[in-house]
Amino acid sequence: MIDMRNIIIQGIREAVPRGQNLSKVFRECQGKEETPTEWLERLRKSLQIYSGTDPDSPVGEVLLKTQFVAKSWEDIKKKLEKIEGWQEKGLQELLREAQKIYMRRDEKKQKIQARVLVAAVREAQKQERPQASEKPLRKAPPKGATRPQKGTSGNRMEGVECFYCKKKGHMKRECPKKIRDEKMFRED
Known part of the structure; x- marks a missing residue:
């Protein structure tokens, strides 16, 4: 009798479809250091797990595209939304564009780091040099001495x-x- 009851309960669990929880899919956001490819894969998995929708189906692809664009980082999101007719474009095209933007972000970070390094080196060089107040003042030439005329001096340097x-x-x-x-x- 107990076995029969367990079999019936198991049958009911398997027969009833899992509830779709799209809010969990829509709650996902791209991580700060997450590449667009990793972000898209994470979206695919969560769409498949929580909604039961096949990401390769037309409905799943539309959901993926909108979520991919809407929940990407701000710089990627702005550029992707500027693309004319991005809703009709393929997911791979959007991914390619997002990847380009992500790579440019890394290049900008490197340029900023280089500028900071240059500024630090210049600041260190300024500190190594004696300050203007510490320099000895030049003495005025004696009253009887005259300046040599232009061009008569051998080496002016x-x-x-x-x-x-x-x-x-x-x-x-x-x-x-x-x-x-x-x-x-x-x-x-």
Whole structure:
């Protein structure tokens, strides 16, 4: 008798279709570091599990497209919605576009990191240089001395000090250290 009752209960459980819980599917959002491909796969699985809808069916594909666009990150969502007739486009096309946007986001992050690094290096270089208040003041030439006329002096760069490396004999724009540092920055 107990076996018969268990069989009947099991039959009822299997015969009654599972309830569709679309709210769980619609609650899903793309994770911050989640790629569009991973996001789409997660959507497919949740659609299949919670709604019982086949993601490859026309109805399932429409649901996937709308959820994929609506619940993506803001930058991806804006670009995908700007595409004319995105509702009629295939899921693979939308995925391809989302992937491009995601990759550009990584490139922007790298550019920002490079700018921050350059700013930090420049700040460190400023701190290494002595401040203007610490520099000795130039003495005025003696009253009897006159300035040599233009063009009569042999090497005008003799007393010039570079503001970049603080060595004498060249100016900042001709500084070999500055040129070397700029080349190194461009390579990175």
